[in-house]
Amino acid sequence: MNQKVKKEATLLVQGYEVVIGFETHAQLATQSKIFSRASTAFGAEPNTQACAVDLALPGTLPVMNREAVACAIRFGLAVGSHVAEESVFARKNYFYPDLPKGYQISQFEIPVVQGGEVSFYLGEEKKTVRLVRAHLEEDAGKSLHEDFHGLSGIDLNRAGTPLLEIVTEPDIRSSAEAVAYAKELHKIVTWIGICDGNMQEGSFRCDANVSVRKPGDPLGTRREIKNLNSFKFMQQAIDFEIRWQIDRIEDGYEIEQATVLFDPDTGETRAMRTKEDAADYRYFPDPDLPPLAIERSWVDEVKAAMPELPRAMAERLVADYGLPEYDATTLTQSPAMASYFEEAAKTSGQAKLVSNWIMGEVSRRLNIDEIAMEAVPVKAAKLATMVGRIADGTISNNAGKQVFDALWKGEGDDVDALIEAKGLKQMNDSGELEKIIEEVMAANAPMVEQFRAGKDKAFNALVGQVMKASRGKANPQAVNETLRQKLEQG
Incomplete structure (x- = not known):
């Protein structure tokens, strides 16, 4: 742990407890999208991989991708969750330019994966973070700002890509613990082959819900840091947010619930919008998708194939x-x-x-x-x-x-x-080694006397001279043993 984090941990112990919950979007490693046959390949020309189903054009209907469900089952088994025999898809309603349907198909009240935990080590201490759920949903498109002057572009290639959103309980208590959890989760999803884990391409995106409180007080108001796409930025963003919230409270202000972004250039978080609650999304069961039924035999089949x-x-x-x-x-x-x-x-x-x-x-x-x-x-x-x-x-x-x-x-x-x-063989001939040691002792009589007078540093100097005389080929262990014997004999 670096000095900056150590200092932060001391400050928090003295005054505030940090409370962090995580929401992670793992893009599932399927060839096609969650409800259509459109490709999920990364790097295609903008808007060339969004089909009519992804856009919810009139007359189209979504069809569940079986492999996406298998990925969810694998994850549930890996973290000791309950895989629901029946789960339900819902429409999450909001309006944003990169959401072509005007809603996102997700799971709300009954997710496919329920409970579970992720254990990891922080130094030598074992930590465990409880999971609330992991649910299947489709990704939105992507807004592009960098290449347009005063305008934004929309690329809908990513729309409909299958995601598994993994939600934790608020069990994490420091930025270092948050990064350790995220790394362990990243290892799990890549290890079992459900996600390629490429953070730069957006395959593994983390949102951190951060709040602070006095020990024993109710949970504080959280601010959600969105789309953390590197472990380095994750720690920097959380550390800044912790300091910002503590300073704000100490100055007499209240924390307002919000969604914030991290700017790696300034090392600061900044508010993007007021944080929505579930009610704001007007969830309701998707009328085009029946409940997702998973037979126990399928779970057993997936379990048998797990690494x-x-x-x-x-x-x-x-x-x-x-x-x-x-x-x-x-x-x-x-x-x-x-x-x-x-x-x-x-x-x-x-x-x-x-x-x-x-x-x-x-x-x-x-x-x-x-x-x-x-x-x-x-x-x-x-x-x-x-x-x-x-x-x-x-x-x-x-x-x-x-x-x-x-x-x-x-x-x-x-x-x-x-x-x-390369002539790298060590000198293991005892006779040749003894000869070199005797020559070194004769040439460095003052060092020999210093050692015999109790100055141990002289021994290391003599070892160095022997190694130099052997051009580094003498076995260091043999040098130490033979030289000490010779010195103690005299």
């Missing part, structure tokens, strides 16, 4: 490989990373060392090159071989980085051949 979930896999990695909880949680950020770890760990028999390399050098290079884990150029088997050579003392960890760099750049794919070609 091992990330939290369950993390617990297994701790149990099977002896990993720390932190490592196991990090390695289960994606199925690709988890699979990569297991293959390398099983092949090498060095689970912790493999974990350190994946969380360290592998992740660092992925970030630098901006590529996904699925495209990692160093295969798990090659990493396993290299890690094995480090574990058996053939090469040092630093030499391992040179081998890894060569593998990453495609300079070769035979680990042992690269070690030979």
Whole structure:
């Protein structure tokens, strides 16, 4: 946690409690829209993927997309929710240029997914956020402002795209906790394959309802921060909103319920409109759609095809490989990373060392090159071989980085051949090592006397001289053991 957040947490403990609830729109990974056969592909020319059904032209009727329902069932199973045997679609009425029907088909009183929870770790502390519901609905179009001077354009390609709106109880108590929850939810929906999670393209959009109160007081008035499309901006927006609300209350003003937007250029939130309540939308059952009936056999079928979930896999990695909880949680950020770890760990028999390399050098290079884990150029088997050579003392960890760099750049794919070609083998000949140590001790007699007089820093200096004399090829562990024996003998 950074210093800014630590300071904020101290302020809130002293005076106010933060209360945050989340609404997340996960765009479902279906080929067609929720009530029509129109494509959901991203990046098409504006208004080329909105069909008559999406626009509710006279004479058209919506037809439920079965795969969208299957996605909802998968999510419900993943978070321990109740999947309703019967749920109802409603019309949410409001008027906005990018809403061609004048209403949005959603679910209100009886959603398809009810209850459930999302658990995650914030540092070493386990947190659990309860879910109220997750309901199916169609997306609206998109208003375009940047490319028009004094005007706005409307792109209806997104209209009718299937969404799963996931709503939490107001259980979150800090911006750091909010980001940790959002990351865990993002991991779940991508892990089970119902959403690609691309925040830049709008596939995973979060709204944060933020309020503050004195501990023990009723819930304060909330302001909803809309369309947070990065975890970095999410934390910045919530932190600003918390400070703004506290300052406002301290100055004697009341908080008014509102919908606000976050401006990343200024780092501030600004009011967009007065926040509506459910009554303002005049919900009523959609007359064109019958209740959605889900048979138990279908739920059982989906359950049987579910992958091992990330939290369950993390617990297994701790149990099977002896990993720390932190490592196991990090390695289960994606199925690709988890699979990569297991293959390398099983092949090498060095689970912790493999974990350190994946969380360290592998992740660092992925970030630098901006590529996904699925495209990692160093295969798990090659990493396993290299890690094995480090574990058996053939090469040092630093030499391992040179081998890894060569593998990453495609300079070769035979680990042992690269070690030979680069002359990276550690010196494991005890006789040769003893000779170097004796020469270093003779050339650095004052350091030897300092160590024998009780100055431990002199030992590290002597180790450095031995490593220099061996041109970095001496095994550091052997150097430490042999040098100490030689010094203590004298």
